[in-house]
Amino acid sequence: MMIPWIIAAEIAFWIVIIIGLISRYVLKMPKLSIFFFALTPVIDLLLIILTTIDLKRGTPASTSHGIAAIYIGVSIAYGKTMIAWADEKFQQWFFKKPKKTPLTGKAKGLYDMKMLVRHISAFAIGAGCLYGMIRFAGTATDTSPLLQIMKVWGIVLVIDAVISLSYVIFPSRK
Template sequence: MVFSFIVASEIGFWIILGAGLAVRYLLGRRRLGAVLLAGVPLLDLVLLVASYLDLRDGATAGPEHGLAAVYIGFSVVFGPSVVRWADERFAHRFVGGPPPRRPPESGQALVRYEWRNFGKACLTWIVTCGLLLAIIVFVDDPDRTADLWPWIRSMTVMLSVWVIWPIVASLTTGGDEDDSAQEQAGERPPR
């Protein structure tokens, strides 16, 4: 049951995102589009409730429960960035909005960008591992939650690998490079 909700959440995310952007830009109904886009996090809530009900009914926490926690963690933290990314591209493509922002390629802007994304990865780790630990405590049965510990280990490995990019960016970027050259070239710094 939980795996079906994960698939439905992912499909629903893109459907709601597309509908929200279409209503906002193609129909010119900005408020209704904003309401639809605000509904994206509700999918995470539905998935969380489905996982809770499944465990409450005596299911053994399996890989699908771990995947649900990971999905929720990434969606909560990176979801707004994905919505912004899609919004910029949709506005540019369909209503002549400004070109979408591009990630910085070098300089201190790149370093800030990489550390900001690593910070998001840390928040994802906190949310995901917090949910996994909450399930483990809630179920209070090591036999029924044994499959969740590898997810915590995998998320920790993910974080350990992710830190490589900001470290490399920090080590390979000259500290005196000014970001104003990028701004003068028409590139805006990332949000």
């Protein structure tokens, strides 16, 4: 049963981010905050280990194993961006920092292309995890659901690419 582990990893991710932000801004301990932010890849590593052990034990591969790989890819590729987003929100909520103005035009197109590169990175990492899980599990279990996850995610990636490119080709107006 992987879903509880995925939920636990997500909760642990946000707990270490919040503790890191509190360490940085409330306790004024920037080195301690870096320590907590650095724990996020450790959480990902633990989830990878738990997922592969679960498959190696002969548990039939399922969508939840695929979701674990997606979680890991997204967490690694977008981790810095998610931390920056949380940092910005923390400052807005607790220090009344003004909100950024929404991006438009070429700036929006450039931002979406950067996010597309992150999505491609997340896909590559997640697909690598899925492939590793398939190879590690060997013939102990049917891993076809993991391949199906990769196909669906590939379709999502293509749709994201089309939308992101549309912001470059047809920039929004202010």
